[in-house]
Amino acid sequence: MYQIIAHAKPKKESEHFGEFLGAYATLFIDFKEIDGAYVLAKHYIENEGWEIIELEDEYFIINSIEDMAEDYQQYYYEVFEYGYSLIFNTYDSIGEE
Known part of the structure; x- marks a missing residue:
């Protein structure tokens, strides 16, 4: 499993705009190769109504639940059930970035 992080903003047609x-956005994805995981990460984020500002080049490999930050461990089994888990840590002012 990979952990990929992106900075995104809501699209004009998004309910979050x-x-x-x-x-x-933190995406945990169960995929064999990182290149394909990045393609899927872009798809899932954009499909939720967000425009990607930056997709970080650095990613993390998650081999067990202990490899995940404690805040995210609740999503571990969801990733294997659905293939991915996508968490948006939102901010509503520049000072919160």
Whole structure:
């Protein structure tokens, strides 16, 4: 499993437009190769109504639940059930970035 992080902002047609300035999206994805995981990460984030500002080059390999930050461990089994888990850590002002 990979952990990929992106900085994103809501698209104009998104339900979140006007509510949030942006978010740091954390995606956990169960995929064999990192290149394909990045393609899917872009798809899932954009499909939720967000425009990617930056997709971080650095990623993490998660081999067990202990490899995940404690805040995210609740999503571990969801990744294997659905293939991915996407968490948006939103902010609504520049000072919160």
